[in-house]
Amino acid sequence: MALKVQLSDKVYWLGFNDRRKHLFENQWPLEKGITYNSYLIDDEKTALLDTAEAPFSGDFVNWVKELLNGKQLDYLIINHMEPDHSGSIKDIIAEYPDVTIVGNRKTQPLLDGFYGVSENFKLIAEGDTLELGKHTLQFFMIPMVHWPESMVTYDITDKILFSNDAFGSFGTLNGGVFDDEIDLNTTCFNEEVRRYYSNIVGKYGIQVQKALAKLGGLDIKMIAPSHGLIWRSQIPYIIEKYNKWSTHVGEKGVVIVFGSMYGNTEKMADYIARFLIEEGVKNVQVHDASKTHTSYIINDIWKYKGVIFGSATYNGGIFPPMAHLLSDLEHYGLRDRCLGVFGSSSWGGGSIRIINKFAENIKWEVIGEPVEARSTPKHVDIEMCRKLAKAMAEKLSDIK
Numbered sequence: 001m002a003l004k005v006q007l008s009d010k011v012y013w014l015g016f017n018d019r020r021k022h023l024f025e026n027q028w029p030l031e032k033g034i035t036y037n038s039y040l041i042d043d044e045k046t047a048l049l050d051t052a053e054a055p056f057s058g059d060f061v062n063w064v065k066e067l068l069n070g071k072q073l074d075y076l077i078i079n080h081m082e083p084d085h086s087g088s089i090k091d092i093i094a095e096y097p098d099v100t101i102v103g104n105r106k107t108q109p110l111l112d113g114f115y116g117v118s119e120n121f122k123l124i125a126e127g128d129t130l131e132l133g134k135h136t137l138q139f140f141m142i143p144m145v146h147w148p149e150s151m152v153t154y155d156i157t158d159k160i161l162f163s164n165d166a167f168g169s170f171g172t173l174n175g176g177v178f179d180d181e182i183d184l185n186t187t188c189f190n191e192e193v194r195r196y197y198s199n200i201v202g203k204y205g206i207q208v209q210k211a212l213a214k215l216g217g218l219d220i221k222m223i224a225p226s227h228g229l230i231w232r233s234q235i236p237y238i239i240e241k242y243n244k245w246s247t248h249v250g251e252k253g254v255v256i257v258f259g260s261m262y263g264n265t266e267k268m269a270d271y272i273a274r275f276l277i278e279e280g281v282k283n284v285q286v287h288d289a290s291k292t293h294t295s296y297i298i299n300d301i302w303k304y305k306g307v308i309f310g311s312a313t314y315n316g317g318i319f320p321p322m323a324h325l326l327s328d329l330e331h332y333g334l335r336d337r338c339l340g341v342f343g344s345s346s347w348g349g350g351s352i353r354i355i356n357k358f359a360e361n362i363k364w365e366v367i368g369e370p371v372e373a374r375s376t377p378k379h380v381d382i383e384m385c386r387k388l389a390k391a392m393a394e395k396l397s398d399i400k
């Protein structure tokens, strides 16, 4: 028997928890798994909003059939073509060969490219509506949140926004489907919503801002994303988060990331962390770039205004795991961070120069004097670490 989880009288959630996949998009660790959500509207005309990833296809089609209870599926609305949501399209078409596929002009080539599907396509554009009976759906384009064809579907009747990747999260739904069914503070959601945002959508902050402005005039009672919780009690909370993250507002706190071969740079990181605490900074996170996946580090950097990078010099340049992190951050274009710099080298040096060049490229403000130790940090280096921590704490002191 299939689960019947209803958003409203005729609107059903169909979601799959994926606890087996290790890497989303073959690169993002899924320690807490991920959920793929789709939705079914069982009106005079029936409509399915997106599908599920291919491994769930058999169960997905059976779930749709059970909810429709012998009725035909009239529309398959494609909000997004990435395979985590489109992976069951061909199986849905095989089960319902007369289904009309609804998408925009950028959906078409992707649908053809991924699945060789081009028939029974209903082309819609910005603001178009689709009548199902009691429900009227309206479509809005949100390009690059997360792909060019990304769009959202708004149920005018029940005031539900089917928001696609926007407002989604890593992490499985462990029984709770709606935001008020769980305690947000004691679950992974606060961290995993931001890790999803920063790593998957974060590069497209300008487009997120445009989407928020466009959708801001709608009367929204529920936000139903394609991953994670459905928002109905804390809609202002998640919208405020998106507004903050997409405009790169940093909170009071410091993320220290080090790349250390023999422990000398790590020692400096620990001194700086302690000195920051002594200066009254309450939120200090320390990451070893060799051990912690960049998605977690970037997640913290997206949250906090202060960043301090330290690297050993390696082959006259920067330690490779740190180089990877700097490259990712430049790619995302995160703005408005304050940067402290430190490192160690045993002869020529080089890592400090590269971190400073990174700061110049990404337009982050360098705080205090860079600290470079020769091999093991000495008393003079440690005192410079103290000065760096003090300068950073002073810089952050105005943030509430």
Ligand code: FEO
Residues within 6 Å of the ligand: 080, 082, 084, 085, 146, 147, 165, 226, 227
């Ligand atoms: Fe969840 Fe961009 O796909």
